[in-house]
Amino acid sequence: MSINRKASIAGIFEYTFFVGPTHQESIVPFVTKVNVDASKDLVPVAAIVRFQNYLLVKADSPFNSIGEFVAYACQHPKRLTYGSSGTATGPHMAGEMLMQRTGIELIHVPYKGAAPALQAALSGEVDAIFDPGVGFGHVSSGRLKMISVASGQRSALFPAVPTTVEAGLADVRMDMLTGIWAPRKTPADVIQRMANAIEKVTATSDFQSKMGSMGAQALYMNPVSFSKFIDDETRVLSRLIKERNITVD
Numbered sequence: 001m002s003i004n005r006k007a008s009i010a011g012i013f014e015y016t017f018f019v020g021p022t023h024q025e026s027i028v029p030f031v032t033k034v035n036v037d038a039s040k041d042l043v044p045v046a047a048i049v050r051f052q053n054y055l056l057v058k059a060d061s062p063f064n065s066i067g068e069f070v071a072y073a074c075q076h077p078k079r080l081t082y083g084s085s086g087t088a089t090g091p092h093m094a095g096e097m098l099m100q101r102t103g104i105e106l107i108h109v110p111y112k113g114a115a116p117a118l119q120a121a122l123s124g125e126v127d128a129i130f131d132p133g134v135g136f137g138h139v140s141s142g143r144l145k146m147i148s149v150a151s152g153q154r155s156a157l158f159p160a161v162p163t164t165v166e167a168g169l170a171d172v173r174m175d176m177l178t179g180i181w182a183p184r185k186t187p188a189d190v191i192q193r194m195a196n197a198i199e200k201v202t203a204t205s206d207f208q209s210k211m212g213s214m215g216a217q218a219l220y221m222n223p224v225s226f227s228k229f230i231d232d233e234t235r236v237l238s239r240l241i242k243e244r245n246i247t248v249d
Contacts, residue, residue: 015190018042018181023090026234030241031088031248042181044230045191046198047221049211051176053094053130053150054161056121059143061128066148066167069128073104081107083117083126088248091117091130093237094150094174096244098164101171132176133215150174156217177219177233179226195223 025038055066063069073080084091087110099106109126111117114134121129122143129135130150136157138144149155151173152165164172180198182191201207202220211218221229240246 015186016183017045017194019048020178020181021090022047022177022179022230022233023237025230026237027088027093027241030238031246038181039230039234041184043184043186043191044223044226045180045182046195046223047177047179047219047226047229048198048202049178049216050219051090051132051178051216052153052155053091053132053174053176054135054139054146054155054158055094055128055148055150056131056135056139056144056146057128058121058124059145061145063128063147064145065162066164066169069147070098070102070104073106074102077105078107080128081109081126083109083111083120083129085114085117085132086110086112088241088246090174090176091132092246093240094130094172096240096246097150097172097174098169100240100244101169130174136215157212157215177221177226177229179221191223 028034029037029039055069057063057069063072069080082095084095086092091114092108092110095106095108098104109120111120114132117126117129118131118135118138120126121131121135122138135144139146139158146155146158146161148167149158149161149163151163152170154163155161164170180194182194199220199222202218208218
């Protein structure tokens with residue numbers, strides 16, 4: 001039984017909540033068959049954390065900005081490779097988004113997780129990776145270079161690194177949110193009480209520090225804002241998936 005299925009039927013046992021990524025709604029149903037439609041069976045309660053996608057290259061790479069990376073790729077189609085944590089993951093979608101918006105052609109190399117993708121970048125097996133934050137230590141040590149953040153907001157840990165938006169690629173944004181959902185029949189007052197409690201937790205220094213140590217940022221969105229984010233993300237990513245013909249084998 002899928003995690004969405006468990007969450008959706010849990011309404012018969014009062015007040016069970018599901019923690020997971022927004023991609024359960026905005027990506028998964030569009031690349032594979034699912035037993036439950038999370039957009040119908042679950043209701044968003046609150047966002048709690050944001051992971052960003054970072055474009056990393058080896059320290060000796062000739063690229064020092066995403067502009068240089070794109071310029072080279074324009075002149076050399078299908079010459080550059082980029083790794084990701086797997087097909088239809090956030091890092092993969094970031095690369096697809098970059099190709100769609102710029103017209104460049106990269107070779108995508110999916111790995112079974114962010115750690116193998118990181119090792120591929122360190123060894124030079126791929127020219128670049130979109131990384132959700134597991135490579136921070138190697139960026140700090142100088143083994144890898146972070147040349148862009150696929151977001152509209154700079155990283156709090158690497159504030160000197162420009163975003164894709166600053167580089168003129170306003171549509172290349174791949175923030176990944178994790179949040180909390182409830183079964184659709186959960187009473188509205190229960191959802192609001194839970195959202196209020198989550199807001200207090202995400203504001204604590206302990207929670208923010210813990211998320212920071214994971215390469216993420218504590219982020220609170222109330223039910224209305226979180227629902228809108230999911231709707232907007234689903235509209236963008238479902239169209240990208242269709243136009244780029246992305247499927248999970």
